[in-house]
Amino acid sequence: MFRKTDDSSSDSTDQIYESLEAIHVFALAHVLKRPIIVVSDTVLRNAKGEELSPVSFGGIYLPLECPSEQCHRSPLVLCYDSAHFSPLVPMRHDSSQMRELFDEIIPITDINRNLLPVHFAIDPGPDFSWWSDDDDASMAARLAMTDGDKLALLSEYMDLVKMDVRRGSVKKTRPIRTTQSSTGGMDKSMTLASSG
Template sequence: MAIATQVSLEQANRLNWWTGVCQRLWPLSTSGDGNCLHAASLAMWGFHDRLLTLRKALHAFLSSSPRREALWRRWRRQQSLLNAQAGLVYTEVEWRQEWNAIVNMASTEPRLRRLSVASDHSGDVSGGDIYESLEEIHVLALAHVLRRPIIVVADTVLKDMNGEALAPIPFGGIYLPLECSASECHHSPLLLAYDGGHFSALVAMETQAPVSLASAIPLTDSNRELLPIQFSIDPEDREDFGGKMELSYSESIALLKENLDVVRIEEQEGESRNGILGSIGKSVGQKLRLKLSRSNSQRQNNKGGLLCAVLHSEKRHEYLDKMFNNYLHTARIRFQQEQENVIFKTKF
């Protein structure tokens, strides 16, 4: 488990503030070779993307998919708004150069090669490739490759060691496969955490106890503000690239309901807004009676319950249990070998 990521995001009140209402989520430790798609692979299948399957599919999508121009337009519009804030103006040539760089970043060619400090059990040092880190538009492209919404839990501001703001963090929010038919896509979102320049898979813990908390994730922050829907507008052929276009709250809700199974979860009276009831060591097992109702409200209304997307965690591949059992078996063997090595070194 990625303890540092969990602590960082919980302290920022971005993760698990909802644990009095929805199930607690846990970030998984992920390989740090720059290939952010390890996190997506872990979240879906339980193993790292060592063969670069997702990265190859992502690069192919950005390079040759008929939907790539729509993503280019969405990306350009959102980047234009950021450029305007910084007083930057790109020429048409510069825009295409930036986009080509975005596509090349998804390549399976490593940025550099190095010797890994990790070694196998025989003591041989293995080689390691470092790949280009990915950006927000790559997450949107991945949502289209998977035909599945992606929700990224992240802080909004990068801070220094003294807690002072350094720069905005743009990754957090909801990524929808907007160029695909919603009827052909999964409605259960893939969950990722982003912290310290690194993505992690975000998963719920399986339990044999009766489920008392909803298997869902809020679509708002702890202040009940709707999470940003990333690249939500395709400006099409507008000359200003949709600079003045914005989705209304009701349009955003309609878009979410089209792509996710949206519910409102009614909180019990007096229940902690920041999820204190769900903190470790405090009432984790407390049974809460939650009432799920389909979201029909078009207005932001705190009294209407917590707006959430349902997680269909029961729909998992049959082989996952065998994979988990095999992992635990091999982990136990590795642990025993390490213990034996420690005892041997202590004696001699």
């Protein structure tokens, strides 16, 4: 988005470019009353593949200021690449059998099966001074959401489906767990948003 400014003292026209930020995607989720999932790389790269700057658009944006029962449950899925957004839409299936076999689903985890960030999910309240004092770090740590908290919040706004993930062999399917394992570690799950 850009706007031209006219300077009455000269004949030149300056162009000021304003970029989109995560808050704009969050606002769009509220306008549409629909969750938005942005699939994105974590860094912006130039034509040679060199890293230029971090990209923080990737993740999930929920219309948290709207009651969940008034919102669409199927998310809008966007891809952010090369400073542009593109919609990701499912392929059209010709037969009803194909539609039954393949629901329109999108992973809400990254390649390492870590849950995507849920942007603007926590309001730190009026006492938060936005990193101007030492208390903010401890307050932020207290307000951090666990994966279970995030999944519970996501399930209020989207239909979630757990799927088995095949690892290494086509014949072996790894079961999905979201609880603590016997070794004390948290097993990661492949959780998907569904439009069905």
